[in-house]
Amino acid sequence: MNSVLIVEDDGDIRAMLARGLSAEGFAVDLAGGVDEALSAARERVPEAVLLDNMLPDGTGQDVCRSLREGGYPGAILFLSAKDEVGDRVEGLSVGADDYIVKPFVFDELLARLRVHLQRRRAAGEARTLMTAGRLSLDLATRQVRFGETTARLTQREAELLAILMEQASRPVTRGDIFDRLWASQGGLSLNVVDVYVGYLRTKLADIARAGGPSLVTVRGRGFMLDLHEAGFRQ
The missing domain is CATH 1.10.10.10 (Winged helix-like DNA-binding domain superfamily/Winged helix DNA-binding domain)
Known part of the structure; x- marks a missing residue:
């Protein structure tokens, strides 16, 4: 079973993603801020992280940077209302695999998530x-x-x-x-x-x-x- 950590402070979006991904067979963990996200990722090491950029105690970039510097090997996808090119470039530059602008269509997010999981898994099998x-x-x-x-x-x-x-x-x-x-x-x-x-x-x-x-x-x-x-x- 694929596992995913959803880092999102908006309760409605967090619940929607949790319902949708659980229905697709994902094991889902939830976090609403930077500290909670890093603690959850260290404890269970999900295969993917869906990451809001604006969090109450910091930014998604803080989370992404800390995870990558700590050796996190999974897929990281930003979900953000910030849609400027500079925002996307900055998100990708700290180690994210993708940057999806809100509002988004769940089916597209799911498709992108699966593609990144497949790519990570294939790369991991070659060097594990x-x-x-x-x-x-x-x-x-x-x-x-x-x-x-x-x-x-x-x-x-x-x-x-x-x-x-x-x-x-x-x-x-x-x-x-x-x-x-x-x-x-x-x-x-x-x-x-x-x-x-x-x-x-x-x-x-x-x-x-x-x-x-x-x-x-x-x-x-x-x-x-x-x-x-x-x-x-x-």
Whole structure:
């Protein structure tokens, strides 16, 4: 079943969308503001977000930007009464897949939503599974596996492991990791890398004990996923 988060402060529009999408077989969650939307998206990770631009505690652009910076992989469609070209360009520039102007016809919205879900799903199937040696990471479920030993990661832990898997058996500097995962958020220091490396190392402990790759620190060079094919050791 497809899942969708509707972020809309107008109760009538929110109810109409919920009824229509539920009738089409969607699992629907509702939010009326920025904070509520981000909390709901983190808790259940919908496949799509329908996003009003004008919200009581901020804008839909705030929601879209935060979701994309946090690695949200689903479809985001703006539903907005603001119909200037600049508004549309700004909405798309923060990571939305589509911008639909109110008032809209529900059947057209449904058709566009399904197209974006199909495109996202096809793209996800092509890039969801990463491997390094005998270690595999499913980016969709955030499950890492080595033989019969598995671990479940958070979104940010999975993104960190993906970077290390791309460069398996080669060190990646703190700066490079920070730039890819945290630089755009502001207010954070390089120490956040060490914190998440610690989290990830704990999650991979059983895999390392089973003879799989381990996450090691290479002094003066950064961090490395050691496939036990190179001479580096912590």
